[in-house]
Amino acid sequence: MRRPRGWTLASLALAAALLLGTAAAQGIPSQGIPPAERHSGFDQMAPETRAMQADDTANPGMLWVQDGAELFARAPSPERPACAGCHTESAMRGVAGRYPAWDEGAGQPVDLEGRINLCRARHQAATPLPREGRDLLALSAYLGHLSRGRPLAPPDDPRLAPARAEGRALFETPMGQLGFSCAACHDAQWGRRLGASTIPQGHPTGYPLYRLEWQDLGSLERRLRNCLTGMRAEPLTPGSAEAVALTLYLMQRAAPLAVETPAVRP
Incomplete structure (x- = not known):
């Protein structure tokens, strides 16, 4: 407030x-x-x-979306894939509205930010991004933007x-x-x-x-x-x-x- x-x-x-x-x-x-x-x-x-x-063009949040798109396309290291190497933009549309969701490996619900960090650890051998840090906010904003206009639909x-x-x-x-x-x-x-x-x-x-x-x-x-x-x-x-x-x-x-x-x- x-x-x-x-x-x-x-x-x-x-x-x-x-x-x-x-x-x-x-x-x-x-x-x-x-x-x-x-x-x-x-x-x-x-x-x-x-x-x-x-x-x-006037929405300040789009600056983070642009950063997130770059991070999504960039490999964290030469030996590991970028997010875009596994996930296409079209496949990610609507995903942000379906979190939190159950994660099999963790055996518990995770939110979107948690899922991003689990992917980094499991598939990119990268360290988790800090909560409220610009990179995690940027990736979350980018994925949310891809889902813009789609309904919130947490899993049943x-x-x-x-x-x-x-x-x-x-x-x-x-x-x-x-x-x-x-x-x-x-x-x-x-x-x-x-x-x-x-x-x-x-x-x-x-x-x-x-x-x-x-x-x-x-x-x-x-x-x-x-x-x-x-x-x-x-x-x-x-x-x-x-x-x-x-x-x-x-x-x-x-x-x-x-x-x-x-x-x-x-």
Whole structure:
């Protein structure tokens, strides 16, 4: 949530408490939003921000997409293949909307960034790229861009059911010193205003995305970390099972909205 000028964290917390009332402390069961009523955060943005996202020549996130395309085509070493040596662009269209997914070798769900790093280790003998590092963001943005316009469609794989349930529990459970849950805002109060900001439904349609507040491209994990910090809760460890589980639930909750990567947000 972007902090309006002149607002302190304490005043934002008070405003949130007044808006959410006792529901936040009690927890909000996440009934989900019916597919026909699901809206991207794009719909709530100012016209000039929507225009920035829609125009690839004005969208700052396209700089990362270009870097990602170069990394995808470049071999990490002379003895190892480039990503493009195994995967064609046409075959990768839609892939970003199908993660997190189950990984046989790891025996657990992995998100898109985790899959990129597993491929690097298994097939390229390369070291994992750091989370929130430019190269991993660039590759994720490039793959997301290839999937732009395709629906979010996390796999209907029974092995993912425990992680999806864990993600839903994380979404519904009050956290931190303020006792808020994700659902208290994004299910129960979406469309209302908190300070100068409209509360979105919270669908991860455009990550990694360029946030004007950050003046940078960032992952969904970065946004979750911002939210949890604002709730005065302990942030999730990047790439952890809990972070992947919450991502999986959010993707399921947003389906079948279209991938927008790289989105632009205030």
